[in-house]
Amino acid sequence: MISAKINGVSFFQFPNLLSFPKLRHGVFTRNGGFSREPFKSLNLSMSVGDDEGAVKRNKEIVSMCMDNGELVFARQMHNEDVIVVSGSSSPPFIGDALVSAIENRFLAIKIADCQSVLMYDPEKNVVANVHSGWRGSIKNIIGGTIAVMKERFGCAPSDIFAGISPSLGPCCAEFINYKSEIPGQFWKYMDHENHFDFWRISMDQLRLAGVIPENIYSSGICTKCNTDLFFSYRGEKTTGRFAAVIGMKE
Template sequence: MAAPSPLTFNHLNVFPGLVHGVFSRTEGYSKGSFLGLNVGLSTGDDPDIVKRNRALMLSSAGLTQALFLNQVHGTDIAVIKSEKDAAGAVWKGQGASPSKILKADAAVTNLKGLGLVIQVADCQAVVLYDPQKEVIANIHSGWRGSVADIIGRCIDTMVTQFGCTPASIRAGISPSLGPCCAQFINYEQEIPKAMWQYKEEDRPYFDFWQISRDQLGARGVLDEHIETMGLCTRCRTDLFYSFRANKTTGRFAAVIALKT
C-alpha cells in the first residue's frame, strides 16, 4: 500500500525558496488518541509508529536528515555550525535512531539540507530565516517560553553567532493556542504583570500570537516580515493535536531547512 502524503501548509509567504511547512495530523500511521501524523516520541504512542511518521514527514518535505530536540520549555538554544555540533543527534530518514537528543527549545543553523523540527500541540513553533546570511532557526515557544522571551534570545543568538541583521529576518508563527482559547486561570502567578496588557479585559484569556509578534518587533524584526498562520489548535483538532483539548494526544511538526 502506498504511503499517505501528509498535508503541508506552505503558505508562509515570508519564506520563498526554502524547505518549510507545518504538517497537520490528517495523514500518518498513528491510531486511537494519536490518530494521524504524530511525531512525538514522548507522548505514549508506539515508538515504531512514531518513527514511521517521522520518516514519512521527512520524505514528504524532501529531506534526508533533521534535528529533533528534547524540548523542555527552557531557554537553551542549539547552535549548529558544523556537522560536529549535531553529531549523533541527527535523524536520518528511515535509518537508525540518533544516539542522543539535544536538550534545547530552539535551534539555529547555516547548514544546508538539515531540517530543524519543532514538535507542538498548542505551543507555538516560530520559524526564522535571514536570507542575507542564509541562516534559519526554529523555536518552541509555549507560555513559559513567551515569559522567558525565548524568541528574543534566539534572535540575539542569530546576531551574535552568525552576524544576522534583525531587519532582514523573516518570521512565521505556526498554528497554536489562539486568543480564543488561551485561558490562564492562575495568570497572576504564571504571567508577569507586564504581559497582562495582552489579556482580555474581562476574561483571563491571552493573545500569545500578538505577544510573539511584539517580541519579534522588539528585537528589530519588521512587522511586514512576520506572518501568523492564525489557526487555533484547540479549535481545530481535526487538523492539529491539542493538549488543551485532549490531554492524551500527539505532536505535529513545523520544519524548516535551507535547500542544498
C-alpha cells in the same frame, strides 16, 4: 497560510517564506500518518506513549516532504536554551530553539498548542525554529534566538522573515491563575477575562528584536478550535504532537 500536499500528505506553508529557492518548510497537520488513537495519526513525539515504530514511520513521511532531508529534533524543556546545530553536532539536543546555517539538516519542533516560530535570514542563509509555549513567551525565547542569530552568524534582524504556527489562540488560552503564573508586564495582552493573546506577544517580541513587521506572518489558527487538523493538549489532554519544520537545500 497556504496548503500544500506531497504524496497525499497535507501541510501548511507561510506565504512570506515561499519566495526563497533554497528554503523548505512546512507545518504539518495531525493527518496522514501511522499512529493510532489517541495519537492518530501523524504524531512525531516519542514521549507521549505512542508506538515507536509508528512514530519512526511518521518521521520518514515528514522527511520525504522536506526533500528527504535529515530531521533534527530537540528534547524540548520549556526553557530559553538555544541550540546551534552545526555539521558535526549530534543529538541529543536539549533546549527549545534550534538555529543552523547547515544545508540538508531540517530543524523540527513538536507542538500541540505551543507555538513554533520559524525564521529565515536569506542574506546569511540561517534558519531557526523556536518552541515558544507560554513559559517560553515569558522568558522571551524568541528574542534570545534572534540574539544568537546575530552573535553567531552576523544576522541583521531586519533581514529575518518569521512565521508563527497554528497554536492556542486568545479564544482558548485561558489562565485562571494568571496572577501567579504570568508576570504583570504581560497582563496588557489579556484578550478577555483570563484569556491571553500569545500571538500578539510573539509578534511584539519579534518586532522588539528588530524584525520588520512586514516580514512577520502569523497563522491566526487556534489548535484547540481545530482538532480535526492539529493536536491540542488543552483540547484533548492525551494526544500527539504535530511538527513544524524548516531547513535549506543545497
